[in-house]
Amino acid sequence: MGSGVHLCSALLLVFLLVLHHSSGFWIINVIFPPSAKVRFPSNSTPPLVIVPGNLGNRLEAKLDKPSLVNWLCYKKTEHWFPLWIDLNMFMPIGVDCWIDNIRLVYNRTTRRSSNSPGVQVRVPGFGQTYPIEFLDYNKLAGYFYTMVQHLVNVGYTRNETVRGAPYDWRLAPNENAEYFTKLQGLVEDMYEQYQHPVYLLGHSMGCHNVLFFLNQQPQAWKDKYIRGFISLGAPWGGAVKTLRVLASGENDGIPMISNIKIREEQRMTTTNPWMLPSEEAWPKDHVFISTPTFNYTNKDYQRLFKDISFDDGWYMLEDTRNITGDLLPPGVEVWCMYGVGLPTPITYIYDEDFPNVDPVDFVYADGDNTVDSFSMGLCKRWAGQQEKPVHVTEFRGLTHLDIVSHEMVLNQIQHILEGKSDVPQEIDVRSGTIYQKEK
Numbered sequence: 397m398g399s400g401v402h403l404c405s406a407l408l409l410v411f412l413l414v415l416h417h418s419s420g421f422w423i424i425n426v427i428f429p430p431s432a433k434v435r436f437p438s439n440s441t442p443p444l445v446i447v448p449g450n451l452g453n454r455l456e457a458k459l460d461k462p463s464l465v466n467w468l469c470y471k472k473t474e475h476w477f478p479l480w481i482d483l484n485m486f487m488p489i490g491v492d493c494w495i496d497n498i499r500l501v502y503n504r505t506t507r508r509s510s511n512s513p514g515v516q517v518r519v520p521g522f523g524q525t526y527p528i529e530f531l532d533y534n535k536l537a538g539y540f541y542t543m544v545q546h547l548v549n550v551g552y553t554r555n556e557t558v559r560g561a562p563y564d565w566r567l568a569p570n571e572n573a574e575y576f577t578k579l580q581g582l583v584e585d586m587y588e589q590y591q592h593p594v595y596l597l598g599h600s601m602g603c604h605n606v607l608f609f610l611n612q613q614p615q616a617w618k619d620k621y622i623r624g625f626i627s628l629g630a631p632w633g634g635a636v637k638t639l640r641v642l643a644s645g646e647n648d649g650i651p652m653i654s655n656i657k658i659r660e661e662q663r664m665t666t667t668n669p670w671m672l673p674s675e676e677a678w679p680k681d682h683v684f685i686s687t688p689t690f691n692y693t694n695k696d697y698q699r700l701f702k703d704i705s706f707d708d709g710w711y712m713l714e715d716t717r718n719i720t721g722d723l724l725p726p727g728v729e730v731w732c733m734y735g736v737g738l739p740t741p742i743t744y745i746y747d748e749d750f751p752n753v754d755p756v757d758f759v760y761a762d763g764d765n766t767v768d769s770f771s772m773g774l775c776k777r778w779a780g781q782q783e784k785p786v787h788v789t790e791f792r793g794l795t796h797l798d799i800v801s802h803e804m805v806l807n808q809i810q811h812i813l814e815g816k817s818d819v820p821q822e823i824d825v826r827s828g829t830i831y832q833k834e835k
């Protein structure tokens with residue numbers, strides 16, 4: 397058992413190193429020590445709540461299953477154990493056990509998802525930072541660690557002035573009502589405790605959760621409790637990559653799992669259909685998936701789901717498309733930051749074996765190598781739609797994943813939290829050049 401755990405840790409480390417060189421939607425990163433100099437905790441740090449992206453916080457499970465996909469899988473556990481990241485997913489049979497534990501069962505009649513039979517799932521550590529700093533118990537898969545440590549170095553205190561708001565990222569907001577009630581409670585508590593309105597910071601899909609949350613709140617509530625919203629790498633118009641994930645799967649360079657295998661898990665969550673490129677944001681004739689027999693635009697989603705034998709996806713899309721599809725302004729001061737300058741696929745070209753093979757070619761546009769800059773730049777439209785200021789900073793050469801840990805981003809976040817609203821229009825992270833706003 398003990399040596400098995402060590403073997404798994406070693407495999408995970410290899411996996412992380414390989415992954416770092418691939419363009420991941422998997423928000424996992426190797427760990428960089430933050431550069432900020434250590435200061436003493438201070439009482440003047442405004443409270444901050446971090447909302448992670450898809451796959452971006454730990455999940456735990458407890459089993460008492462009626463049946464197994466393989467006799468080697470666990471049937472019953474006495475205790476809660478890590479479901480994400482579960483080291484078993486990197487083992488040949490373990491991956492089947494893992495998929496059967498983490499999958500959701502979608503009911504087309506009730507339009508609701510439930511856990512796999514006999515599996516209970518919980519989100520550990522709401523209001524604390526550990527479930528978003530590292531995704532695994534061995535602290536190998538770092539996510540928000542570098543940012544949180546940077547904030548601690550400049551005076552923040554973990555679990556006090558900086559807190560995490562993890563959630564069940566398998567579910568879109570229409571099935572996560574309880575989470576938003578807890579988030580509201582957390583914001584109100586922090587406001588009372590520190591006598592200062594709260595900053596919300598999101599990454600990737602986490603920004604859509606924050607936007608949904610803010611859209612639900614009355615303006616008077618936002619004026620009182622929210623100081624601002626810092627959004628990092630948000631796919632405001634959806635992510636084209638989601639189409640590939642659902643069609644043929646995407647292991648993002650994980651060496652031990654095939655794309656087709658990981659697709660089984662990727663098709664179980666309702667958050668993937670929620671993140672499809674929206675009809676409003678994209679030109680009607682833009683082809684997202686091209687096969688020898690058909691060119692799919694965003695008018696063809698129903699046909700696409702049929703052709704890839706994933707009919708539930710269409711229902712999931714119908715359930716989730718109006719949640720943040722209209723991009724209503726958040727009604728609070730916004731700092732919208734994202735990476736640009738990297739080739740990012742906006743069309744996937746398949747051969748006749750579609751959808752059971754990887755794409756054979758790609759059409760690229762500008763982006764952060766995961767999401768295109770057109771989608772991320774849609775936050776600019778809020779400038780004319782709300783009274784509160786909207787600030788946009790583009791980071792040239794910065795990837796989707798690195799935006800949560802890059803020193804130049806962390807310095808900008810620190811400036812904002814120190815009350816300096818003005819931010820540069822563009823920062824080139826490769827040369828370190830900062831372009832201020834045109835006057």
Ligand SMILES: *[C@@H]1O[C@H](CO)[C@@H](O)[C@H](O)[C@H]1NC(C)=O
Nearest residue numbers: 501502503504505506507508
């Ligand atoms: C879906 O939910 C309905 C209503 O609760 C139930 O009658 C039906 O059996 C469920 N379908 C499946 C496939 O579980």
Ligand SMILES: *[C@@H]1O[C@H](CO)[C@@H](O)[C@H](O)[C@H]1NC(C)=O
Nearest residue numbers: 521524525526553554555556
């Ligand atoms: C934050 O909370 C977690 C879980 O209770 C705990 O392990 C950790 O030590 C706490 N961090 C600090 C700095 O108090």
Ligand SMILES: *[C@@H]1O[C@H](CO)[C@@H](O)[C@H](O)[C@H]1NC(C)=O
Nearest residue numbers: 683686687688689690691692
């Ligand atoms: C898809 O679009 C490409 C590029 O416009 C075109 O060459 C091709 O013939 C189209 N394929 C089909 C099946 O319509």
Ligand SMILES: *[C@@H]1O[C@H](CO)[C@@H](O)[C@H](O)[C@H]1NC(C)=O
Nearest residue numbers: 608611715716717718719720
């Ligand atoms: C989306 O549509 C459903 C059904 O019409 C409705 O109940 C829900 O409130 C809508 N959600 C938003 C965020 O507009």
